[in-house]
Amino acid sequence: MLKTHNLQLPIDEISLRDLSVGDLVYLSGEIVVSAGLPTYQRLTEFVNDKKPLPLDFAGGTLFHVGSMTREDSGSYEMLYLNPTTSTRFNQYMPTLIRGLGLRLTGGKGGLDMESVHAMKETGCIYLSFLGGGCALLSQAIREVTGVYWKDLITHYRLVKVRVENLGPLTVGIDVHGNSVYEGLTQNALSKLPEILTTLKDERQAGSHE
Known part of the structure; x- marks a missing residue:
């Protein structure tokens, strides 16, 4: 039976073990967001080179979410x-899930199986955001608590x-390690031979008319 969870951040792995694919989640607390490929590339380089990051991700979040922040007298309004x-970041996410100690990641469209393996290994879940749900x-x-890598354009910043x-x-x-995206992919692939056969038969029937 699917459930609704109200999660308070930061969160530990044990608290995530009761969540199942399809459950609904509402989050309260601090999250980290960025929508920029250069940002994820830079993060990966920092992790691989063991360079100090400008913020602590341990036990935290990294969401594939763009934002617009407006600066006024040294403070920011989102x-x-x-x-x-999310699939734009497939090549970076296994390293970041492990290296940053992520508990939650997410965006639209899911992640590939390499990321799923990393999530199962470390205790991390993927949350699907509502497409077109910006408003x-x-x-x-509620409040912007930090803006990092300000050399990047606003929706690429951390x-x-x-x-x-x-x-x-x-x-x-x-x-x-359960993934709704992998299940949908396998279901679609299982129907592909039947679809191709039907199309072939329809083409052949049309050529005889």
């Missing part, structure tokens, strides 16, 4: 949160923001 496609998700914004009841988010990959 205008919106908008998820981006709804942005209602959860931004830490405090949210309240961010959601609804859906568990797309759980800590046990």
